[in-house]
Amino acid sequence: MTTQTLPAPLPLEGWTHIYSGKVRDLYVPVGETAEASPYLLVVASNRVSAFDFVLEPPIPGKGALLTALSNWWFSEIDMPNHLASGEDVPEIPAEVADRAVVSRRLEMYPIECVVRGALTGSGYKEYLETGAVCGIELPAGLTDGDLLDEPIYTPAYKAPFGEHDENITYERSVEIVGEDVASALREASLDIFTSARELAAARGVVLADTKFEFGRDPRTGELVLADEVLTSDSSRYWDAAVYADASLTGADRLSSFDKQIVRNWLAANWDKQGTPPELPTEIVSQTHDRYRELYVRVTENDPHNA
Structure with missing residues (x-):
């Protein structure tokens, strides 16, 4: 088993951090527990993983692009999904609004x-x-x-x-x-x-x-x-x-x-021995550009308008 220390989660007003995975951070409304809360805030980070390791540095803008693409696909797929809706759904904090969704507890x-x-x-x-x-x-x-x-x-x-x-x-x-x-x-x-x-x-x-x-x-x-x-x-x-x-x-x-x-x-x-090396600047840049190009091609939208 490989043990990695992930970056400290971003404190978000009205939400309590409960878990961080390789690339996502989960929160519940303040005062709620993971077992009982009807909602989860799912925040897509800019972290990138490969071969079960979280790598450095992160890919700038990655979380927003992935969230926008995922939400677009949800709108195209004729099946119930985890996105919460309704008047009682808590608001997404402004600082993560482009890379987070509120999910139903499943x-x-x-x-x-x-x-x-x-x-x-x-x-x-x-x-x-x-x-x-x-x-x-x-x-x-x-x-x-x-x-x-x-x-x-x-x-x-x-x-x-x-x-x-x-x-x-x-x-x-x-x-x-x-x-x-x-x-x-x-x-x-x-x-x-x-x-x-x-x-x-x-x-x-x-x-x-x-x-x-x-x-x-x-x-x-x-x-x-x-x-x-x-x-x-x-x-x-x-x-x-x-x-x-x-x-x-x-x-x-x-x-x-x-x-x-x-x-x-x-x-x-x-x-694959020890800690992975840091990704060079050109690899980070190329990866971001390809993520962005895919979003534009598939959705035929500008990611800034997502």
């Missing part, structure tokens, strides 16, 4: 619902070793970045902060959350991914893979889409024109709009 499922429309990353490594990904057999001869005929659902067990998330089979997810819930998670994840991939393609972007998180509304029992959705941190996006360029092969065709820039630099400059 009973979160400990499953990361990963959907892969392409073979890359940890899935490709597993495929090279076993010919399968999370127990799903795939055709022989696939290469890094190849699109799959149909997206596949490859869940992961969501590990506590500082530990590695564990890829699991669908059967294992049934053991963890029960057959009805596991089936609902798989169906919802594949449906959302398929629709999002089609929309992204129309904007010149390949949605290669993503992960969703879901919870249960304790009042209604309904399945609710939660956390971030289809952001640059939770997904791989590639430039469709570059991907289709027949003169390019391997990683050269996988022009990324996500934090793969960070992953690639870190993989080339760190042996």
